[in-house]
Amino acid sequence: MRENAMSDTIVPGRWARFRDSYLLYSFKRDLVAQVSLVLFAMLIFAAVFAPWLAPANPYDLAQIDIMASELPPFWIDGADPQYLMGTDAQGRDLLSTILYGLRVSLIIGFGAVLMQAAIGVSFGLMAGYLGGRVDAFLMRLADIQLSFSTLMVAIIVGALVKAIFGGATFSEYAVPLLVLIIGLAEWPQYARTVRASVLAERSKEYVDAARVMGLKSRRIMFRHILPNTLSPIFVISTVQVANAIISEAALSFLGLGMPETHPSLGSLIKSGFDYIQSGSWWITLIPGAVLVILVLVINLLGDWLRDVLNPRLYKG
Amino acid sequence: MIAFLIKRLFHAFLVMFVISVISFAIQDNLGDPIQQMVGQSVPESERAELREELGLNDPFFVQYLRFAKNAAQFDFGYSYIFNEPTTQVIMRHLPATLELVAATTFLIVLLSVPIGVYSAIKPRAWLSRAFMGVSIVGISIPVFLTAIVLIQLFAIGVDFTPFPADTAWGAWLNDLLSTDGGMPAYGRGNPVHVFGTWDTNFSSLEGLTYLVLPAISLASIMLPLFIRLIRAEMLEVLQSEYVKFARAKGISLRRIYFVHALKNTMLPVITVGGVQIGTLVAYTILTETVFQWPGMGLMFLDAIERSDIPLIVTYLMIVGLIFVITNTLVDLIYGLVNPTVKLTGKPA
């Protein structure tokens, strides 16, 4: 009855609520956040529509002209206008490889974050809600993993996965494997954040009320507690996407990631690095610049979100 | 104190146990010592015999105990690539990494505290804003990319001549924007032998020049983290009641900042510093790869590429041991600095 009465009163729609929110207000006042969002949107757009935007298909061997290798970008003498950003050592159009590489990097970045969120959120909920031994075990595991640092774990797991599957198979299934590797390496961040907010939420009265009403603990966790932990999850997700993209780039740079035939931004940087001594800096530094811009705008948006939503994040 | 140590040692032991089980599982599943010992030509029957002789058919648990016993004596077998005991290989590569880490730590400690404290004391000053801006950019650049850019700028050099070179101002601007290069960027040069397997880059100016670019690269990723952390903690501490009370007591600002606030700021920084040691080791792998710095990271990557399982396992165990020792030390330091930790249990 009461609920009916509530819904009869005028509840502003989602859009109206968003329009009046503090989130939008502070966004309108923050130039850095606006520029970051625009750049981020452009990068996403470029990645999604890479097959249509790219002048050439870098995966198509027939389109590659080995004679046109190591051509500089357009503003340097000796450039070929056909290749706006120049070409790499194998004669692939650099702009096209960057667009496709951006796509791969973003797919792995978001995929890995989904993976780690799935693992981390469920472990965090379990640890926070069930407590006791489960909590002690999971958090000890998270502690050990974090003391090794997520990148270190990713490198070790990556090395092992590569050793188990062998180089050729690894290259073939590189995208899902990298998502798995980075997901396994980074789940503790989510688990600790979620656990911390579950512990905070759990002590509140509405959870007691739900339990008194006889709701099952799983229902309490997912229907009642989880929605209240969303804001910190949202904030760390932005940082984690940036981290995952950097991790992928690092793994690829070490030869534990995407193969050069199907490059991400990281493997583009790696393959270009060999030619930096011969003066062809653009093969490595232009993809590098794109990577930095991508990570930077995500970090700036994350910083802004953290300032606005200001959840109490787990330190460390 | 004793109780604290025992507790910490137990924890350290537990972590080492987990690492050793993982390492052993890797060795057991991926390494085939027979292959390494006898090569392809030996018939299967002989292999089986050897396998039995070496105890490779024993249950997992028995084999693990044997592995652990050897590991306790730092005996992890022979490296495939180097054909010598893996511990010897590690000992040869360890000093290079330790020197790089030492130089980096020096940079971080030297710069992070003053910059972090300054930008917390004067959060609105343009210099603080500049530091914070640079540090978020620093966090966003992967360490290997910083390394590459540094090589391009200071080892190879950049000729940037957008201004007319025949005018005095143009030549000056061009000169300002271009870099000479010439900094050493590959390997360690000719380090001076100290003793055992330890060669040092610290003893001569020439040796130090080899350290400059790798150490700056490695610091570039860690420094912003610490600056941001110190600033955030310090800002929080400066809001506290006890800082306000210290002001009401008429204490000088300098004493408030550097005695009252800094000491409280450093407590969480010490903890996070302990956790970041792991990150530092991971980044040494990347830095050493770019600069061909002959340390453990480069060696580890080599071992992965050539599937040198014993060397990989030894690396994991040794790095694990280093983590455990440093983390225990960090906890101990934390307990000594923080009076609310009784060194017998948890913080009050």
Add this chain to the structure above:
Amino acid sequence: MALLEVNNLDVRFALRGGDVRALRDVCFSLDRGERLGIVGESGAGKSVAAFSLLNLIAKPGYIAGGSITFDGEELSGMKDRGLRRIRGNRISMIFQDPMMTLNPVLSIGEQMVECLKAHRRISTREARAISLHKLNQVQIPSPETRLDQYPHELSGGMRQRVIIAIALLLDPDIIIADEPTTALDVTIQAEIMDLLLELCEKHNVGLVLITHDLGVVSQVTQRMLVMYAGRVIEQGPTREIINDPQHPYTQGLINALPQMATPGSRLNQIPGSMPSLSNLPSGCAFHPRCGFVNDANGEPRKACLDKVPGFVDSGNCRVACHMVAELVNQQQRDSREEIL
């Protein structure tokens, strides 16, 4: 001339939507050895008043006008360096929550010695001796061992004793105590308050006591101010105000005391709640909650709605209320007529 004189103190907080006025036209004075109580609900500006005396209000707060004269010296607008001579030395403070007031990583001794050394050129040994003496005065058991202990090793009541000892270290002229017992267990509140009162009397130290506890004010102080929404609305001798409050708000406060309610009946309360400082009602800030806003004809008094009331003298007290002003005028007229 009184030891401390505050005139028309005006404190503002510079916020994004413009300045918020936290204190307006605050005037009071304190003689040597006198004890003054400042009472009001939370948010009335009591603490801001206390902290602004030594210019310790946190940013974005600032003193926008008025004067604070201490022993002939003007404190408002004084540089930090000059104020530092006075803070902790001639005017010291006691904070609300002893659990948060002491620095957790410095020993009690360090926190006492540093205060002495900041104001006097003495050796650490002498400073420790003085500290020990003061710890004795606040009746801390085994004070020698306390000097080398850290705050977390002491209970809340002990810590507040230490803080009182620190406040007394340099034999100040005035102690400003901001709700010194609110955060303590009820059982030791009286103990701490008695100690503070006793030490102030013994050493002839002036006390500015900020509290919302009218009982404490009536026991400890000689004069009091009542604050509402950043203004002083009534001030005078404590006994007179408690026995015969003039301002409707003060009357409400006193009526709300549990001992004023008859057994079995509900406690009296003032309807409504204090307005936010950024959005004050027009005229008298109390008028929306005031039971006397209507005049004899049952119509709301126009002055209450439009005009901020000034002070009128009523007996030994000064009250800022239009209704009281009317009564006082009436009485004056009556008495004049009688004389005639």
